[in-house]
Amino acid sequence: MILVTGAAGKTGRAVISALAKKKQLVRALVRREEQVQRVERLGATDVLVGDMRSKDTLERAVEGAESVYHICPNVSPDEFQVGKSIVASALSAKVGHFVFHSVLHPQVESMPHHWMKMRVEEVLLGSGLNFSILQPAPYMQNLQGQLKDILERGIYSVPYSASAPMSLVDLEDVAEAAATVLTNPAHVGATYELAGPDILTPNQMAETLSRHLNREVHADQIPLEMWRQQARTAGLGGYQLETLEKMFVYYDHTGLWGNPLAMKTLLGRQPTSFSEYVERTIQSG
Numbered sequence: 195m196i197l198v199t200g201a202a203g204k205t206g207r208a209v210i211s212a213l214a215k216k217k218q219l220v221r222a223l224v225r226r227e228e229q230v231q232r233v234e235r236l237g238a239t240d241v242l243v244g245d246m247r248s249k250d251t252l253e254r255a256v257e258g259a260e261s262v263y264h265i266c267p268n269v270s271p272d273e274f275q276v277g278k279s280i281v282a283s284a285l286s287a288k289v290g291h292f293v294f295h296s297v298l299h300p301q302v303e304s305m306p307h308h309w310m311k312m313r314v315e316e317v318l319l320g321s322g323l324n325f326s327i328l329q330p331a332p333y334m335q336n337l338q339g340q341l342k343d344i345l346e347r348g349i350y351s352v353p354y355s356a357s358a359p360m361s362l363v364d365l366e367d368v369a370e371a372a373a374t375v376l377t378n379p380a381h382v383g384a385t386y387e388l389a390g391p392d393i394l395t396p397n398q399m400a401e402t403l404s405r406h407l408n409r410e411v412h413a414d415q416i417p418l419e420m421w422r423q424q425a426r427t428a429g430l431g432g433y434q435l436e437t438l439e440k441m442f443v444y445y446d447h448t449g450l451w452g453n454p455l456a457m458k459t460l461l462g463r464q465p466t467s468f469s470e471y472v473e474r475t476i477q478s479g
């Protein structure tokens with residue numbers, strides 16, 4: 195039995211599907227009752243509803259699990275506490291393999307949500323557990339929220355430089371790699387960065403979008419202030435706003451790019467390129 199936390203989110207759902215394809219028994223930890231059926235339909239065989247911040251929930255979640263795939267909610271101020279707590283619970287429950295869904299370049303202290311993942315990695319390294327760490331780049335799927343603007347106005351807007359070099363990765367590839375790592379003990383002790391095959395600036399992504407959509411698409415750098423207003427209207431809280439702003443400042447001067455070789459090895463094929471992802475998204479309507 196493999197426990198997947200954050201199971202009803204976009205990462206969790208993809209990982210459950212990838213594990214179900216491998217005929218694995220999956221226990222899903224979700225936050226809300228109405229998410230139970232959704233994860234069951236994807237192949238979860240056992241679902242637990244609870245709050246990850248509760249020690250009691252985590253203890254029940256890890257009980258009897260052979261492996262854990264820990265996905266912390268996105269930009270959570272509690273990431274370090276939750277990480278420490280689930281590692282301790284997994285240790286008490288004698289979990290055989292703990293895989294942590296981290297992030298590309300957690301070493302960057304100026305991005306608090308990356309840095310907290312670094313600190314969870316540190317706890318895991320010292321825990322005595324058999325561990326693996328996956329460090330995915332930003333997902334290509336993050337573009338979904340902008341598809342309407344791209345299709346209707348031909349504008350791909352980013353709150354950082356449109357010349358910043360970025361590695362994106364296909365979440366489907368990440369989930370497949372996670373399922374491979376979870377089902378093969380040869381990956382114990384490994385830390386892998388999971389990046390797609392190309393390093394592209396938002397300007398180059400806009401060119402790719404133009405080619406596939408048969409219409410002009412331009413990357414447009416919007417001021418951080420404008421992003422903040424939009425994000426606040428969409429309901430983002432103070433910690434999330436502040437943290438994501440710091441991330442955009444970092445992206446603006448450095449970008450975020452990595453190396454695709456670990457991903458290629460785990461998949462046994464080339465990872466999905468941005469161009470292939472866009473083509474697939476268009477075809478699926």
Ligand SMILES: NC(=O)c1ccc[n+]([C@@H]2O[C@H](COP(=O)([O-])OP(=O)(O)OC[C@H]3O[C@@H](n4cnc5c(N)ncnc54)[C@H](OP(=O)(O)O)[C@@H]3O)[C@@H](O)[C@H]2O)c1
Pocket residue numbers: 200201202203204205206223224225226244245246247265266267268269295296297298307330331332333336
């Ligand atoms: N997005 C990217 O490009 C990217 C790239 C690399 C790494 N990551 C990392 O991947 C992780 C997951 O991201 P995601 O985008 O898949 O997240 P997500 O879609 O927001 O999913 C998080 C899930 O956790 C649930 N949740 C929130 N608080 C909870 C709590 N206290 N107890 C139990 N469940 C709780 C959420 O429930 P509700 O549905 O009720 O909110 C949601 O189902 C994050 O740690 C992120 O840093 C993301």
